[in-house]
Amino acid sequence: MSHHSMKTLPKQISGANLLIQALKEENVELIFGYPGGAVLPLYDALYDADIVHILARHEQGAIHAAEGFARVSGRVGVVIATSGPGATNVVTGLADAMMDSLPLVVFTGQVATSVIGTDAFQEADVIGITMPVTKHNYQIRNVEDIPQIVKEAFHIASTGRTGPVVVDLPKNMMVELGSMKEKVEVNLPGYQPTYEPNFIQITKLLQAIEVAEKPVVLAGAGVLHADASKEFTEFIKKYNLPVVHTLLGLGGYPANEELFLGMGGMHGTYTANMAMYESDLLINIGARFDDRLTGNLDHFAKNAVVAHIDIDPAEINKVIHTNIPIVGCAKEVLKVLLKQKGGKENHSDWLNLLKNRKEAFPYHFEESDELIKPQTVLSHLHKMTNGNAIISTDVGQHQMWAAQYYPLEKPHKWITSGGLGTMGFGLPAAIGAQFAHPEELVVAIVGDAGFQMTLQELSIMKEHNLPVKVLILNNAALGMVRQWQSAFYNERFSSSLIDCQPDFAKLAEAYGIKGITITKPDLLETQLKEAIEYDGPVLIDCRIHQGEIVTPMVPPGKGIHEMEGVK
Incomplete structure (x- = not known):
């Protein structure tokens, strides 16, 4: 017998x-x-695997649930959809996760490699369709590559600026045989995110803080994705x-602290917007200068x-000309900043002005x-839950009211669709968050229109x-469309009022779930309390005033100093 064949x-x-084994490696x-x-061979393998599979009722529900899970846990959300319509149904969620930097790995079924390109039953060009809305995507063409590709997909999704990765699975690749490698290493020379800041830039920033008379910090979701709220709060103080x-940064710094000016942008506070408008030093940490924030x-x-x-x-420099660019992870940059000696301050007049403005111009309504x-x-x-619930929202007026009237004092309790503004996001995202934190109170604040999606x-x-x-703020309208x-x-309500x-x-x-309808202002508090304290799932249909609008507002095309509806 040759020596060679002795090897097993x-x-x-x-x-x-x-x-399945590769998924277990990723915990x-x-x-x-x-x-x-197209994914039946994978589901057959899942039958014996000790991984919990949650059957959504629509693929959009599955991917938004994975986003909610990822948002509050910081872990990668994992999704499986079949080929063709299954894969195209997750495209909205991919675009949403891409815009809001949520780490997902999405496995899509695909027809067998022998028929790819023949318009086979339930075939879609998943790679072509998802390329613009994913951080990266793969198609398995060799069964031996599976462990390597899965390892890379999770690495790419969860490092640097996190985001969604698609792995397309031709059906025959799930059936063919291959072997596990001893050790799978990630080696991606073209993908090396910078975590540590350039020290020269740090020094420049500290000098700028020392001389600034009207400094302000704008903090986005980057602070939360880096799990840097603690360092951020220390830096601010x-x-x-x-x-x-x-909007997406809320909770990164406690809303009940004096130095917090509120949310900025189209429906932000007057104080926050004027602070950015008048500032002589603007320090952006992990925000992308979205148009809804900046105005004109x-x-x-x-x-x-x-x-x-x-x-x-x-x-950096994509939207706003930047004088001091610092590439790095918010947590690492803040750690370096905290190690340096603090300079003197010369902005007490500014802080007094902002404090007075904050008192004079709160959010208000009749x-x-x-x-x-x-x-x-x-x-x-907010009062009933001590501001402690995990809040997910859909998109529209209720989303802005939640951002304004449910101030967040802790990080990782706020789940909302920011960049893409996806109606239908709120309910499944809350479900994903509840799976991530079974012991916490999760409230989905939704509009009647988005809920029905x-x-x-x-x-x-x-x-x-x-x-x-599930709290439906029901105004029988597409509220934000109606407001615009x-x-x-000219109040031409084209297709925005829901009569039926x-x-x-x-x-x-x-559905076998407790339902409560709230129609009377004098019963609001009692009924809401009953619903929140109920042990189990509840849907609350709260009939609100249809004509109510979100204020204040920076009208489209205006600068952030031109807010309307300020007290």
Whole structure:
């Protein structure tokens, strides 16, 4: 017998089982998905694997749930969808995760390699379709590559500026046999995110802070993605700097602290916007200068030296000319900044001005005894939950009211679709968050319109007895569309009023979930409390005043100093 044949060949297992083993290497315990023909070999392997699979009722529900899971846990959300329509149904979620930097690995089924390109049954060009909305994508063409590709996919999704990665799985690749490698190493020379800042730039920033008379810090979701709230809070207190948050950055710094000026941008606070407008030093940490934040660029922070700290170099100088660019991870940059000696401050007049403005120009609305006001609902919710709930929202007026009237004092409790503004996001995202934190109170604040885009996911709440509280701020309208038509289109409410609505409480009951309808202002507090304290899933249909608008507002095309509806 030749010496060569004495070697035992590595054990051959199916591609599907290779994939399962690779997922276990990444400590995946939970997958959201929906089976179909092209992924049946993978689902067959999942049958024996000790990984929990959550069956969504629509692939959009699966991917938004994975986003909610990723957002509050910091872990990679994992999704499986079948080929063709299964894969195209996750495209919205991929675009959403890409815009908001959420780490996902999405496995899509694909027809067998022998028929790719023949318009086979349920075939779609997943690689072509998803390329613009993923951080990276792969198609498995050799079963032996599975362990390597899965390892890389998780590495890319969860490092640098996090984001979604797609792995396309031709059906035959799940059936063919391959072997596990001893050790899979990631070697991606073209992908080396910078974590540590350049020290010269750090020195420049510290000098700028020392001479600034009107400094302000703008903090985005980058602070949260880096899990840097603790360092961020220390940095703010060390240098006594006022803080403005983007919509997605909320919770990064406690909203009840004096140095917090509020959210900036279109529906932000007057104080926050004027602070950015008048500043002589604007320090952006992990925000991308989105147009909803900046308003008309001709009027944004025109007199400011701009420092921009971001892990993604492509964001720096993309929108706003930057004087002090610092590429690096927010946590690492803040650690370096905290090690340096603090300079003297010369901005106490500025802090006094901001403090007075904050008192003079809070968010405000007209209270009412006859009508249920959404702002009142959210203020009650905040009080009942001590501001401690995990809040997910859909997109529209209710989202802005939640950002304004449910101030966040802790990080990783706020899940909202920012960049893409995806209706239907709120309910499944709350479900994903509840799976990540079974012991916490999770409230999905949704509008009646967005809720109807993914309401089928109520099934998951029932099936897994998830105690998510779904709060519908029901104004029988596409509220934000109606508000814009009211302000800019002469009240021509084209397709924005919903005349025919289901009875949402009955709908919940049809799913086996407790439903509550709130119509009377004097019963609001009692009914809301009952719903929040109920042990199990609840849907609350809260009928709010249709004409209520989100204020204040920077009208489109205006500068952030030109806010309307300020007290």
